[in-house]
Amino acid sequence: xxxxxxxxxxxxxxxxxxxxxxxxxxxxxxxxxxxxxxxxxxxxxxxxxxxxxxxxxxxxxxxxxxxxxxxxxxxxxxxxxxxxxxxxxxxxxxxxxxxxxxxxxxxxxxxxxxxxxxxxxxxxxxxxxxxxxxxxxxxxxxxxxxxxxxxxxxxxxxxxxxxxxxxxxxxxxxxxxxxxxxxxxxxxxxxxxxxxxx
Amino acid sequence: xxxxxxxxxxxxxxxxxxxxxxxxxxxxxxxxxxxxxxxxxxxxxxxxxxxxxxxxxxxxxxxxxxxxxxxxxxxxxxxxxxxxxxxxxxxxxxxxxxxxxxxxxxxxxxxxxxxxxxxxxxxxxxxxxxxxxxxxxxxxxxxxxxxxxxxxxxxxxxxxxxxxxxxxxxxxxxxxxxxxxxxxxxxxxxxxxxxxxx
DNA sequence: CAAAACATACCGACTGGTCGGTTTGATTCT
DNA sequence: AGAATCAAACCGACCAGTCGGTATGTTTTG
Numbered sequence: 001x002x003x004x005x006x007x008x009x010x011x012x013x014x015x016x017x018x019x020x021x022x023x024x025x026x027x028x029x030x031x032x033x034x035x036x037x038x039x040x041x042x043x044x045x046x047x048x049x050x051x052x053x054x055x056x057x058x059x060x061x062x063x064x065x066x067x068x069x070x071x072x073x074x075x076x077x078x079x080x081x082x083x084x085x086x087x088x089x090x091x092x093x094x095x096x097x098x099x100x101x102x103x104x105x106x107x108x109x110x111x112x113x114x115x116x117x118x119x120x121x122x123x124x125x126x127x128x129x130x131x132x133x134x135x136x137x138x139x140x141x142x143x144x145x146x147x148x149x150x151x152x153x154x155x156x157x158x159x160x161x162x163x164x165x166x167x168x169x170x171x172x173x174x175x176x177x178x179x180x181x182x183x184x185x186x187x188x189x190x191x192x193x194x195x196x197x198x
Numbered sequence: 199x200x201x202x203x204x205x206x207x208x209x210x211x212x213x214x215x216x217x218x219x220x221x222x223x224x225x226x227x228x229x230x231x232x233x234x235x236x237x238x239x240x241x242x243x244x245x246x247x248x249x250x251x252x253x254x255x256x257x258x259x260x261x262x263x264x265x266x267x268x269x270x271x272x273x274x275x276x277x278x279x280x281x282x283x284x285x286x287x288x289x290x291x292x293x294x295x296x297x298x299x300x301x302x303x304x305x306x307x308x309x310x311x312x313x314x315x316x317x318x319x320x321x322x323x324x325x326x327x328x329x330x331x332x333x334x335x336x337x338x339x340x341x342x343x344x345x346x347x348x349x350x351x352x353x354x355x356x357x358x359x360x361x362x363x364x365x366x367x368x369x370x371x372x373x374x375x376x377x378x379x380x381x382x383x384x385x386x387x388x389x390x391x392x393x394x395x396x
Numbered sequence: 397c398a399a400a401a402c403a404t405a406c407c408g409a410c411t412g413g414t415c416g417g418t419t420t421g422a423t424t425c426t
Numbered sequence: 427a428g429a430a431t432c433a434a435a436c437c438g439a440c441c442a443g444t445c446g447g448t449a450t451g452t453t454t455t456g
Contacts (some may be wrong), residue, residue, distance in 0.1 A: 004454085005401065024309060026224060030446060040403045041447085047401095051446065083390055103308050110305040111222060123369060137391075147393050150382070154391060156366075157383045158373065163365050164358030170311075171321060176354065184348070185355045192390020193335075193352060194279055195345050199415065202420085203435065205423080227414060237435040245435095 003083040008048045011037045014049070014133075016054055024053060025108045027196050051154050056121055062105070065097050070132075081138030081190055084158075088186035092179025095169050101189055102170045126159075161185060207245045208357070214252055219298040221313045223253060224307045253306055254319055260303070261323050263295050266332075279388055282356075285386035288379025293367050300368045324357075332354050359383060371380030 015037040019028045030051055032046050048054040073090050077083035098105070109122050134155035140146035146154075165185070169178045199254050213235040217226045228249055232239050246252040270395075275281035296303070307320050332353035338344035363383070365375045 011211050022319060023312070026309065029444075031444090040449095042404075043402050045447070055330060083404080103311055106304065107308040110308060111224065114221070126366075126375030140391075141222055145393060147389075147392050149386060149391060153379065153382050154386060156363075156379055157359065157386060158343050159272065160362030160366060160383070161355065162362065165361065167361050167365065168324075168354075171324065181351065181354055184351050185358070186357060188352065189387065190390055190392040191345075192340075192388055192392075193347060194342055194388040194390075195343060206435080227410075229410090239439095240437045241435070242416090243413070 005047075008043060010040065010041065012044060012047060012054070013057065017058055017101065019059070020055070020104040025104045026111065040051075052118065057116070059105060061109070061123065062098060062101065066094055069093055069097065080136060080143060080145050084136065084140075084190070085183065085186050088182045089179070091165070091182035095166070095178060102166060106167075106170065112176070129156055130159055156187070161189070203245075206241060206294060208241060210245060210252070211255065213224060215256055218253070218302040223302050224309065237393060246261065250316065251370065254316070256299070257303060257306075257319065260299065264292055268290055278334060278341060278343050281335065282338075282388070283381065283384050286380045287377070291361070293364070299346065300364065304365075304368065314345035327360075328357055330351055355387070359387070383387070 009014045013031065016033050018027070019033055022028075030041060034041050048057075051133040069090050070087060073083065077086055095102075113119060113152055132155075134151050137146060137149070137151040141148055141151065142172060162182075165178060165182055168176070214226070214231050217234060220226075228239060228242055229245055232242050267288050267296075268285065271281065271284045275284070293300075307316075309315060325353065330353075332349050333346060334351045335347070335349040339346055339349065360380075363376060363380055366374070
């Protein structure tokens with residue numbers, strides 16, 4: 001019993017993931033998901049209270065995968081700048097992890113920005129990343145590998161860069177080798193653009 | 199006669215701008231726009247072929263205003279880094295220029311990303327900005343105020359930063375003084391984060 | 397058998413867009 | 427001047443279809 005139930009649930013999630021990525025959240029109807037999954041609407045609403053809740057599950061899955069990817073590159077590096085560069089390297093994986101699903105997250109979020117409940121679910125992880133990098137930079141300053149910059153500001157910058165690149169990746173996936181761009185950007189950010197007097 | 203027509207058209211555009219910003223693009227129906235504008239659906243479709251086309255007009259208006267804002271800070275420059283910082287200063291104005299309308303652009307774009315025609319209308323200005331900054335950086339390198347970095351890459355970074363901050367501004371307008379953050383970030387980007395051996 | 401799992405038929409609300417008709421205001425004709 | 431004319435501007439009832447969600451029935455499973 002539980003066996004079949006879980007399979008069905010997984011089937012719904014997987015199918016929805018694919019269709020959302022393909023046509024977007026709004027453009028994909030519950031009926032379409034059911035048809036493609038070879039199930040009925042009854043089955044769908046047996047497993048999920050609303051379409052939104054199904055989506056939130058997808059969102060959580062994705063955030064979890066990001067967290068894992070990010071944490072992995074945290075521990076092996078002794079030096080903060082190196083850790084940051086390594087993180088930039090993993091960006092490509094994060095891009096692909098979403099597997100074309102990024103636009104749908106964006107769409108969903110922009111739709112649900114007025115719903116307080118959904119709003120919390122989306123903004124919380126964002127603040128988490130902000131704090132994460134702030135801490136990282138503080139460590140870097142403490143260990144002397146980074147300048148004595150404003151950690152909060154620097155963290156905002158890094159998050160901005162990440163978000164900006166994610167968005168551009170969505171916009172134009174083929175236009176650039178975004179994984180490479182992420183890595184090089186981190187180097188550039190660490191070194192600075194302006195010529196120094198020597 | 200033409201007098202009235204233009205007033206009506208403006209009325210539609212203004213009302214739509216407000217409602218889209220308030221509730222989003224999809225969530226705002228044509229009927230709602232008509233009601234709020236004190237007009238009929240017939241009037242609406244007399245002036246605009248589709249809801250999408252009305253939106254594209256709003257988009258164009260906004261892009262024009264950005265271009266103007268950006269170009270203004272271009273000519274008084276003495277030195278490329280200074281011009282870049284000055285541009286970062288104007289970011290705040292660009293944020294406010296959209297006046298709560300940013301989410302709707304995002305939503306619309308994420309919805310219409312599969313429509314080739316709309317796609318062109320949205321991606322073209324984006325590429326324009328990329329080239330604009332690339333050129334700026336080349337000039338900076340030529341005049342010796344910038345390091346000999348990869349101009350394309352640096353331009354991508356700046357655009358990424360801008361996009362990322364725009365998005366975060368949308369996400370959390372009150373959370374930070376984003377105008378100030380933009381300015382400081384540009385300084386940080388020019389100087390770099392990493393401590394130099396001296 | 398009871399409860400969970402799934403299917404089917406259906407609902408009410410709402411959508412963008414259409415269409416035949418009416419109003420308006422400037423132009424032309426007498 | 428004033429009546430006739432005509433096209434642009436505007437109205438609003440009305441599609442044809444979609445949507446998320448529900449109520450009720452049927453099958454499967456422990």
